[in-house]
Amino acid sequence: MEKPKAFVDKEKCLACGGCISICPQDAITTCSTKAVVNKEKCIDCSICIQTCPIGAIKSEVY
Ligand code: SF4
Ligand code: SF4
16 A cells, blocks of 8 residues: 655645755655655655645645
């Protein structure tokens, strides 16, 4: 079974950059001004989920 990974809702993301700077795995980058999680790097620590001011990041099983 696949492990859950963080996932950014691109409709909600404001590209504030908060999750990008806090990710310990450097797993988040921007793509077309929206945050994107590299699921190969993500360890589902949920720090970004707690950091996002608008709740745009969730944890999902891919
Ligand atoms: S869950 Fe943790 S490792 Fe994964 S993208 Fe968010 S901060 Fe980075
Ligand atoms: S913290 Fe939330 S709003 Fe800010 S860039 Fe990350 S996903 Fe987007």
